[in-house]
Amino acid sequence: AQSVAQPEDQVNVAEGNPLTVKCTYSVSGNPYLFWYVQYPNRGLQFLLKYITGDNLVKGSYGFEAEFNKSQTSFHLKKPSALVSDSALYFCAVRDGGNNRLAFGKGNQVVVIP
């Protein structure tokens, strides 16, 4: 069974500083990895995904993520955080052999002006 760990409950960062949200995963087959963002009272929105190819994936709103197979990690990054990036971020993994997407518990990101 696939699973995701997001070790930090909350990430605080000053506006303009780099933002990193950590994620590690466990799958039995090839991983399909995703990041979603959730704003208050809204559904989850897709940010980016890794399927195959280049380990550095670029997504929406200036976010990027790096796939590291040896460390089974897929950390989300943004070079310069904005106050509007404050939200709940979820990492998710799908084992290539099945259809369900397994989510982590989420990280609350707070960007301080």
Next chain:
Amino acid sequence: GAGVSQSPRYKVAKRGQDVALRCDPISGHVSLFWYQQALGQGPEFLTYFQNEAQLDKSGLPSDRFFAERPEGSVSTLKIQRTQQEDSAVYLCASSAMGTPGGEKLFFGSGTQLSVL
């Protein structure tokens, strides 16, 4: 429609009541998922449809939970004899392809169920 639509947005039920939650996926989307999100937690998989076929219902927590998608578009999640532990946000998501694989999911805003 432009996105995934769920109704009602909020539902309050007395313990023991039956509830029905509706999901309108993006038109033409083949795959449809239901997730349960408890407070402070990530979404947990409940069930998956490919068109009208329910291909995976392994996440349904008990036989009180039932989902259907009879015509391959709108889906309904039904919970019978609700209990307090059923209180959560129920999310519906759809994707274009029949084999989700690397496909992204489009989520609705969810139905927040409170069982008193």
